[in-house]
Amino acid sequence: MTEPTQGQPGPDRTGLRPRRLRILLTGMSAVGKSTLVHRLRELGHEAVDLDDSCTTESIGLPGEVLWLEDRVRELLDGPQELLFIAGCASNQGVFRDDFDRTVLLSAPPDVIRQRLRERDTNPFGKTPEQEATVLADQVEVEPLLRQIADQEIVTTGSLEEAVAQVLAVSDAARESRAEHV
Template sequence: MQRILITGMSGAGKSSVCLELGRRGLDAVDTDTDAWCEWVGEPPDWQWREPELLRLLRTPRTRSLAVSGCKTNQGMFYAYFDQIVLLSAPLDVLLERVAARTDNPYGKAAHEREEIVRYFQTVEPLLRRGATAEFDTSILSVSQVADRILGQLSG
């Protein structure tokens, strides 16, 4: 069974795609919660809890696993993933999405929006280098992205 990381900037659709893959039969884990992440260092950085992620990724499975998230320490886990899927969209689309979403407060404050712009310029190019596939969620629906990810699993 394959392990897939779904990563990208805030507002790219990671959680939505992960949820859709779960509906379609994959084991799906959205890691943007206290169960999977913790604040580390100064200034505080929201990182994956290493023991929990290792346990998740090392557990034998009967179904493929989709993990969504974007954390500064995710690179140390890349070897455990068969695929690293980058979800991307133009910056203006990402900012519109985080402003409109109701299930996550991140991106509402001016300093958070500035952070998103900075991450778009500095972090997304790094994510792109490590990705095995990239899908633009400004032109593909959640369902279409899930179709393409599942197509990669079977082909």
């Protein structure tokens, strides 16, 4: 049996290095990705919002968000046993196989419109043009995300309900992995 490398999880009871669990929280602007990340962190979970220094605007298409692939790869390869990553970008499909579960967060257009107008943690969505872009993306992009998602959580209930649902997804992923060991 080899010793774990610095920063890597140690062996489990079987002597094998446990596989890290990665959960993607994706969806349109104003569905609650950043809010969920903040709450998960408060609860002691490792969670990252990719809007914080891991995204850039596309050179080719104005307004198109792209993940900085080297930074996302570093996060995915990190030592955390469980990591929640939140974000939505045109190039997220590059990492599709790196996630154990993909959770689509969604909300009806009227809720998204209200959240965009009322939020104070992110300036995006405040102009009529940006709001129109988000709502157009909801029509065009959200169905594509729904096709690849393992589960959808509609975020119109309380924050604690959404957190409980996200944690249930991670628990199910752990149980599924344990059954296949």
